[in-house]
Amino acid sequence: MIENVKIKTSGIISEYPFGQLKTGEKISKYCLTNKNNLSVSILNYGGILQSIKTPDLSGNISDILLGYDNLDGYLEDESYMGAVIGRFANRIAGGTFVLDNIAYPLTKNDGINCNHGGEVGFNRVVWEAEKIDSGKGEMLLLSHTSPHGDQGFPGNLSVGILYDLNDDNELNIRIRAMSDRKTVINISLHPYFNLSGAPASDLVTHSLSIEARKYLPINEHMVPTGEIRSVANSDFDFQNEIPIRSRIVGDNPQVAIAGGFDHCFLINKPNGSLRSMAVLEDVESGRSLTLSSNAPAMQLYTGNFLNGSVKGKGGSPFNKWQAVCLEPEEYPNSPRESKFPPSVLEANDEYDHQIRYKFDVLNK
Numbered sequence: 001m002i003e004n005v006k007i008k009t010s011g012i013i014s015e016y017p018f019g020q021l022k023t024g025e026k027i028s029k030y031c032l033t034n035k036n037n038l039s040v041s042i043l044n045y046g047g048i049l050q051s052i053k054t055p056d057l058s059g060n061i062s063d064i065l066l067g068y069d070n071l072d073g074y075l076e077d078e079s080y081m082g083a084v085i086g087r088f089a090n091r092i093a094g095g096t097f098v099l100d101n102i103a104y105p106l107t108k109n110d111g112i113n114c115n116h117g118g119e120v121g122f123n124r125v126v127w128e129a130e131k132i133d134s135g136k137g138e139m140l141l142l143s144h145t146s147p148h149g150d151q152g153f154p155g156n157l158s159v160g161i162l163y164d165l166n167d168d169n170e171l172n173i174r175i176r177a178m179s180d181r182k183t184v185i186n187i188s189l190h191p192y193f194n195l196s197g198a199p200a201s202d203l204v205t206h207s208l209s210i211e212a213r214k215y216l217p218i219n220e221h222m223v224p225t226g227e228i229r230s231v232a233n234s235d236f237d238f239q240n241e242i243p244i245r246s247r248i249v250g251d252n253p254q255v256a257i258a259g260g261f262d263h264c265f266l267i268n269k270p271n272g273s274l275r276s277m278a279v280l281e282d283v284e285s286g287r288s289l290t291l292s293s294n295a296p297a298m299q300l301y302t303g304n305f306l307n308g309s310v311k312g313k314g315g316s317p318f319n320k321w322q323a324v325c326l327e328p329e330e331y332p333n334s335p336r337e338s339k340f341p342p343s344v345l346e347a348n349d350e351y352d353h354q355i356r357y358k359f360d361v362l363n364k
Helices: 071-076 244-248 253-258
Strands: 012-020 026-033 039-043 049-055 061-063 083-085 096-099 102-105 128-133 138-146 157-165 170-179 188-190 206-210 212-216 262-267 275-282 287-293 297-301 325-329 350-361
Touching: 012 071, 012 138, 026 128, 026 138, 026 157, 039 157, 049 350, 188 325, 188 350, 206 244, 206 297, 253 262, 275 297, 275 325, 287 325
Parallel strands: none
Antiparallel strands: 012 026, 026 039, 039 049, 049 061, 083 188, 096 102, 128 138, 138 157, 157 170, 170 350, 206 275, 212 262, 262 297, 275 287, 287 350, 297 325
16 A cells, blocks of 8 residues: 655635536536645546646746636547546557456447547546645545446446645645456546647747656557567657657657657656656746656657647647647556556555646746
């Protein structure tokens, strides 16, 4: 069992209406704010990170997430903007897996694959929301029970996600889950970051470093081939900070398959504890983001499938390579790939995934 995360909460939570579903269910936006005027807005629909507003070098506050101004945008969204993704983040090849000699056919929503939990994943459900008083401030708890057979997955799965914003400008997210049957699990988040604070800009001023010496090559279906490959001497080497765009426009065949990056990086020496995975920086605004997690891997996605046809906040279109997703996770397709560590949750055991986003500004 992973030890409890120390609580340093000091913020308050405000609740605002954010629309209503056709079923009559009311959707709310919960805004966490700290003493530094950093704020995070979360929806109880899809557990969506709707906005993160942080200061730049000059103290100007801007939103660094792609997303929508209203609920209709998220209801029609097909890009998992800011959402919780599960039961199983990323792809399961062929939309089926075998566990203890039982085949489980899943809903297919990515060609022949099951992606991010299937047709009605966690990004499409209304979560129960509760404000938790830690004694040092308020945290937000989102809860949901996914019934046995939901999208084809076994077990009644109870999930709780705790959001904690502190005065160190850290957003700590803890995902816990328990199933009454043996199952597979891989729950993560899918925020699209553009640290410039200018929605129309792309990643040209962004640099990235990743604590990974290996990654998983993919096939034409965007599924890992089973090979574990070194990043050395390739466009996948982000061990030292490097401009993202310089690697996207290269001639690496793997980058060509995805039209950018949509690959899983294997974090160096994972041990189940919270540790730094990646650092994203925007030299122009001076904003930086450090991602930490206790997961063994991280998916890097550079918005390759955004094509300008959908408009987000302020009517700004989502364009290719406009933002980057850093998704801590288990190995993709691990329920089907024997070479990868298993992503199995035994009955009545606890799944515990911890994620930390640390927001900062670069030295002038």
